[in-house]
Amino acid sequence: ALPYPGQLQKKQAHVQKLLGGFGPVRPILGMADPWHYRNKAVSTFAAGPGRSLRSGIYAQGTHKVVPVEACLLHHPALDEAIAAVRTAAAACRYEPFNEDTRTGLLRHVLVRHSRAAGEVLVCLVTATPELPGSRAFVAKLRQLCPQVSTVVQNINPRHSSAVLGSAEKILYGRGCIQDSLCGVRFQVSASSFYQVNPVQTELLYNQVIAAAALTGAETLLDAYCGVGTIGLSCAGRARHVLGVEVNRSAVQCAVQNARLNGIRNARFVCADAGKAMLDLAASGQRPDVVILDPPRAGSTPEFLTALDALAPRRAVYVSCEPATQRRDLEFLVQRGWHVEHIQPVDLFPHTEHVESIVQITRM
Numbered sequence: 174a175l176p177y178p179g180q181l182q183k184k185q186a187h188v189q190k191l192l193g194g195f196g197p198v199r200p201i202l203g204m205a206d207p208w209h210y211r212n213k214a215v216s217t218f219a220a221g222p223g224r225s226l227r228s229g230i231y232a233q234g235t236h237k238v239v240p241v242e243a244c245l246l247h248h249p250a251l252d253e254a255i256a257a258v259r260t261a262a263a264a265c266r267y268e269p270f271n272e273d274t275r276t277g278l279l280r281h282v283l284v285r286h287s288r289a290a291g292e293v294l295v296c297l298v299t300a301t302p303e304l305p306g307s308r309a310f311v312a313k314l315r316q317l318c319p320q321v322s323t324v325v326q327n328i329n330p331r332h333s334s335a336v337l338g339s340a341e342k343i344l345y346g347r348g349c350i351q352d353s354l355c356g357v358r359f360q361v362s363a364s365s366f367y368q369v370n371p372v373q374t375e376l377l378y379n380q381v382i383a384a385a386a387l388t389g390a391e392t393l394l395d396a397y398c399g400v401g402t403i404g405l406s407c408a409g410r411a412r413h414v415l416g417v418e419v420n421r422s423a424v425q426c427a428v429q430n431a432r433l434n435g436i437r438n439a440r441f442v443c444a445d446a447g448k449a450m451l452d453l454a455a456s457g458q459r460p461d462v463v464i465l466d467p468p469r470a471g472s473t474p475e476f477l478t479a480l481d482a483l484a485p486r487r488a489v490y491v492s493c494e495p496a497t498q499r500r501d502l503e504f505l506v507q508r509g510w511h512v513e514h515i516q517p518v519d520l521f522p523h524t525e526h527v528e529s530i531v532q533i534t535r536m
Contacts, residue, residue, distance in 0.1 A: 174523070177207050181519060184527040188517040191495045192529060195502050196512035202376055207522030210370045212286045212352070214251040215336055216241065218262075218269035218279040226263045228255060228282065236272060246523060250320055254284045254293045257318035262297075265310045270300045278304070280329055281336050283363055287352040288371045292322040294350045296363035298336060302328050304344075311345045322346050325363050337364055354378060355406040359430050366399050366423060373520045377491070377528060378406045380516050381464060384489045384532040387411050391461035394453075394485070396446040396476070401427030403464055403491070405436055414439040415460065417449045447476035454482045463488040471497025477504050487513075490531045493520075498529060509536045 175183070185201045192198060204210065219238035221227035229241035243252040262279060270277040281298040295314065297304070304310070304326055311324050323346025329338030341348075341363070349362040354371060355378050361367045368374035381403060385393065387410040395404030398416030400423050408414045408431075416439065418424050427441040442449065446465070453459070463485045465472060471494065480488060488510075492498035502512060513532040520528045 177203065177522060180522065184519060185517060188495050188515065188527060188529050191499045192502070192512075192515050192531070195499075195506065195531075196514055198515045198517065201517040201519055201527070202373075202380070203519045204373060204522055207519075208245050209248050210372060210522065211244075211246045211251070212248055212288060212371055213284070213367070213369045214244070214247050214255065215281055215283045216255045216258075217281050220269050220271075226259055226267070226269060226279075228259055248286045248288075250286045250291075250293050251284045254286075254295055254318050254321055255282055257314050257321070258282045258284075258295060258297065260317055261310050261313035264313055265306045267310075275300075283327075283336060285350060285361055285363070285367075287350045287361065289353040289358075290322075290351055291320060292350040293318065293320045294323050294325070294361070294363060295321050296325045296327050296337075297344075298327045298329050298338070300328075300330055302340070302342075307344050315345070322350060323348055327363060354402060355382075356409075357402075357405045357430070357434050357436075359400065359402065359405075360426065360433060362426075364422075365426060368402065368520070370520050373518060374402075377518045377520060377530070378403060380518065380530050381489055381491060382407055382410060384487075384514075384516070384530055385410075385462045385464060386487065387462065392459075394450070394460040394463045394483075396450070396463060396465040397467050398427060398441065399423050399466075401430050401439070401441060403466060404439055404441075405430055405434065407464070408436045408439045411462075412438065416441040417444055417446045419443065419445055447473060447479040450476070450479035450483045454479065454484075459483060459485065461486050464491065465489070466491040467497075469494045469497065472501045474504065477501055481505065481508050481510075484535060487532060487534045490533060492529050492531070493526060495527065495529050498531065502531065502533070505533060510534065511536050 216228040268277040283296040328340040424443040
């Protein structure tokens, strides 16, 4: 494996090659300790030797489970919890689900860790709603791993590679854990979208806040806002925050997160971000700053046209895929926008991924 300084050089060169033509690329921000950073893990169950229960990850391009006892990227509490789940499940004689015969019970376990509170959430994904001896399972699990503060059963009967199904039962605790980013608290459930590297996420958000150049007087539009992590992190430095997100459950979480923190200058709406911006432009409302953090596929021509029509003083484009960000920046530069600077951030050490933050202004 490439040593970490070499990984950072490679990612810096990648961003420079893709985006350097638009403006200055600052040095990439890496991690001081690039190990054990993940606060979420998923392990898939399979039958081991002598009907034993094992869990791990799929071998690339297959559905063959490779057993995993520990991972250098996981927070150690995650591996401890997964091992405890295996032991407790074996004690309860739970069978792993077999995709070919459609028999058995256990499909996956999803675990999350809160850096702020030290809590662990365990979500056991089963093929059917019945979980015999669930109280005994929870008692054994918590005896083995006292950090587990909540246990949830997720029911996923579908023929699908998706880990989670839509139905859920709380077996123990609140059904969620609480974590904090940039001084803002967030409720995190099994299905919440929440960044998996909290140390680098705080660094990323602080760079976004700096690029937004907020003075406390601005109206900020947080497009693709998810559960509100970026917008709520900015709320203390803005006059008003409007978050727009097309996923209704994410919007509900954002509203709850604002309430949890007593943040009153943030509002969240469920809508297509491009359409919402066109509506704002048509009604003469113009935010001072737009932050956009689209999915890996990047933004859309409709959104970018709406951003151009809205004409904020500046925009901050956060991307997890610099190739699609390059395409979108070309669109904006052709319409008179100017790239002030590009800041790469290594959110996922020991992977190919790199994030980049671009500050753009109207010419």
